[in-house]
Amino acid sequence: MGGGCGGDSSEEVAVDLGYEPHVLAVDDNLIDRKLVEKLLKNSSCKVTTAENALRALDYLGLGNDTPEGTASKVNLIITDYCMPGMTGYELLKKIKESSVLKEVPVVIMSSENIPTRISECLEEGAKMFMLKPLKQSDVKQLKWNFMKCRD
Template identity: 70%
Template sequence: MNGCGSSMSKEMVDSGDEPHVLAVDDNLLDRTLVEKLLKKSSCKVTTAENAARALEFLGLNLDNNQRNNSVSKVNMIITDYCMPGMTGYELLKKIKESSIFREIPVVIMSSDNSPNRVNQCLEEGAQMFMLKPLKQSDVTKLKGHLMNSRS
């Protein structure tokens, strides 16, 4: 890999015209798969191994005085639903409560597509709910949402 991993460097955020996706998953294999599929589709990808790291990357764990200088620009967030500490659903709620990030599409992934879980996520503002493991055809669907979020 080219240094993306779970490191969150600023040069990845500000360079190029590729859509930037923050991929959050506690499972290394799933996170790597999502990263490879998105990069294959010409996306810039930053990964985080849990919701706390994602919030840190976005600057949502900081107080309002610090937040403005450290906000990271992403075009989409894709997160696993089931993670220790904070679930993807709880991460979704925090993002949608943020005035800075509320308009960014959030996609929830899970190996369990129970109707209650899907509806709960969509009602809270998730753009899509996708079954794991992600496939290239899923990423093609995501690209449409990514292009819309960049305009």
């Protein structure tokens, strides 16, 4: 009766691999944005990109001009810290103030390793602070920590 056990478990793995977490990647630098997008897609993620924090807020349904209830569902938000207009830290604060989005994990990335900045972001609710440029191993770590398939 238990002879098909190996086959059953490999099929379950195939189903799990079919799960595509949706990540919103926010970065004002086109090259960095494309790199993050490529790394995430290599790890079987669905990726939406935004070139600044205001565009990200619009996409998430938190923008000033966004109609109520038009929020897009994402599993993770990864944002650059240094951006014109609104920093990644300010974007993080807006997300954590939202009753709808406060549970969505936010990861901050920066090319500058400034301990006070890192601790400030983590205190405000960021799940992780990563140094740029991101590598494929960083993305695998993100996927493992924050985007596990939940039934």
